[in-house]
Amino acid sequence: MMDGVVDRLMVLLILSDVALLGMSRLGAVIGLAALQGALLGGLALSASGETSRAVLLAAVGLSVRGLLFPWLLRRTARRAGVQRDLEPFVGYALSLLIGIVMLGASMALGARLPLGRAGVSNLVVPAALFTMFTGVFLIVARRKALTQCVGYLVLENGIYGFGAASVGEIPLLVELGALLDLFVAVLVMGVAVYRITAEFDHMDTQRLDALRG
């Protein structure tokens, strides 16, 4: 019964990754990242039993990943006045193809890595790996700073899922530390993106290369 729930969550996570790879509208991309946060909150809840601590952690994770970050990112997008990530480095169709390759690689890796606790669905490790790959791919392949920021968020989602799968209960301090890190990152990037846009009238990271040696 429990396994069934986790499996379904994982399938949803993989689907959301695929959707992220094919989306160009920023609003939808941010919404998908938020959905992933919610899914992972559910995973944490089901993976660690329903102790009060686990519930609390899942609630904090859920509200930060599912509500706070999307709100911050949406606000930045609204202020900067961007809606789509046009002309990405890697086109959307090609992104989806690469996504399939990444999914295959995650499955292969997940089968070989000696991870995953007994009693947890064996879909968790591949799904977490795929989420991490997706996040990194978004950072590498998208042009807008804001999409890259979402990429970091997705990467962290993958790491969190990975941790939940392999360790079970992530120590409170580690989890809070990671969340705080991410919070600061999102906030700083939000401000930076806003400033970049205000200053240069674009947020194209390709044109930020003036500092090289």
Add this chain to the structure above:
Amino acid sequence: MTQTLIALAALLVSASAALGLRSRARAASRLGAAGSPAALAICVVALIRVLSSGHAVALRVSWAEPFGELTLGIDALSSFFLLIILSLSVVTALYGVGYLERSSQSSVSWFFFNLLVASMIVVVIARHVLVFLLAWETMALTSFFLVAHHHGQRSVRRASWIYLIASHLGSFFLLPMFFLLAPAGGSLAFSDLGHALAPWAASSCFVLAVIGFGCKAGLMPLHVWLPEAHPAAPSHVSALMSGVMIKMGVYGLLRVAMLLGEPPLWWGWLLLALGAISALLGVLFALAQHDLKRLLAYHSVENVGIIVLGIGVGFTGLSSGAPHVAVLGFTGALLHVLNHAVFKGLLFLGAGSVLRATHTAEIDELGGLMRRMPVTGSTFLVGCLSICGLPPFNGFVSEFLIYWAMIAGVLSLTAATAVPLGATVAVLASVGGLALACFAKAFGIVFLGLPRRTTPQSVVENGPSMTAPMVLLAAACLALGLSGPLLAPAVATVVADLHAPIDAASIHATTRVLSRVTLIAAAFMALVAAMALVRHRLLCRRESRAAPTWDCGYVAPSATMQYTASSFAQPIVDLYGSLLRTRKRLDAPEIHFPEAAHLETETPDLSREGIYEPLFEAIGVALRRMLVLQHGQLHIYVLAVVLTLIALLLWQVGWNS
């Protein structure tokens, strides 16, 4: 041990007090300078007790994780170096009060000064690799900040960077040395190091130690930072660095050699060769310099060379079964460490006194300072006599012991060993002669004759805070020169620590040599005193008149017609021209009647121009190609990181299955 820890605490308190009182420069300077005297007063008795008894003390405290254990210890070798560190830091601190009087950043300087002294103490008492390296790096960093005191000047910034890089390159060789020494998975306390080391490992350790510590000590191809950093640093800092800090390299070499066990013969040869090169080239380059402090810096290279020659003789004696040669060599080297600290400290303080009064250290712009600055002049003269190894001053005692060790080696060892030792005798002798020429130049041009250029009339002797330390050190030069027989037993306990087989006979032999030296020195002084008395007697009822010297028939000699530093050194510099590569730009008059002429000489450092600049240039060119990777495209950076991680992951997964 406790006293030393309290002394360390006193230094740290003094450092933080100096920093805390930034706004009140006077109080900061007083408190900052008080740290070293307090530290010396606290632990001098305990250190002398260790030195006289030879009983080592140790302290082991378990410590937080990365260090495992804090292991400290004081044996005779440590306390010998500790006494030198503390004594010279007291004198230089006293001098620094006057020297930094007008500086706006004196409190920061005092902060680093005390930290430097404290870190040198920890280097000497550390008995654990991590503690040692930590203190070693602290020493490098604090002295870097001290060198960079006048960081408003571009040349000073450049010099301090060169120093920092040289220090780190030296440390770079120490790390693999300690890795080799440490037992696999064992503790890093010195007592556990170097057990059952294979001969090749011991030899590699030794070579790495010579490079790493030689860089700090200023052995010849590794000395490039000395002639840059010393002219840039405030003079009391140069005195401390040259007198004590570079000796930490000597200490490290001796300490590591103690861990390595029986030395093969070629270790001694290596040290003898390096020592001979440093001594000879050091003094030659010194001779060709125009800047007083740069000249003194090259003399530090020379004197470290002499110390290393002594250690080399010691090693040769140890490995060829002649313990008395070893004892003589080590004793001479250690005494020279002490003596060099005293007279080089004195000379740098004197140079600083000249610099502060005249605002230049260019030898050719000075002259006739003896009348304006009598205390600086006469103490500088004492320093010159000591560094040249003339009796009855202290340099003579240690150099004589090293000579004696070499000659004893020549007489008692087999021909194959004796011949190279004989060659080093010749090297040491010519070094002595050249040093004499060099200081005749330095003292003569700076203090005698008439002022060259327009030396301002306002040049006056510095205040007692600066002259008293010089007088103190000059007195110490004489006292140490006459107290050789007293020092020998103390140094013998240190030598016993070096695994040199000490027997009563060899100590007795050393003491006897030194007593004779002292006796002759005393007789010489008596002779000088008697001659002075005779002169006084002969003159006392006659009229004496001052008259100008004969001017060769030229009726209007001017100050610019005096010998300059370059012209004084020219015969010797030309003789060794193939080594020195002095660059000359001469516009000689082409007609018979005098017209404007111009001569410019410059002697850049041979190893800097010949080795390091091409080397670093080549590295720079090679690395500039890597700039392709720094294209500023964030995506590609992240991609590179990800690809590396994936490759590592795949490799690891493949490895496991």
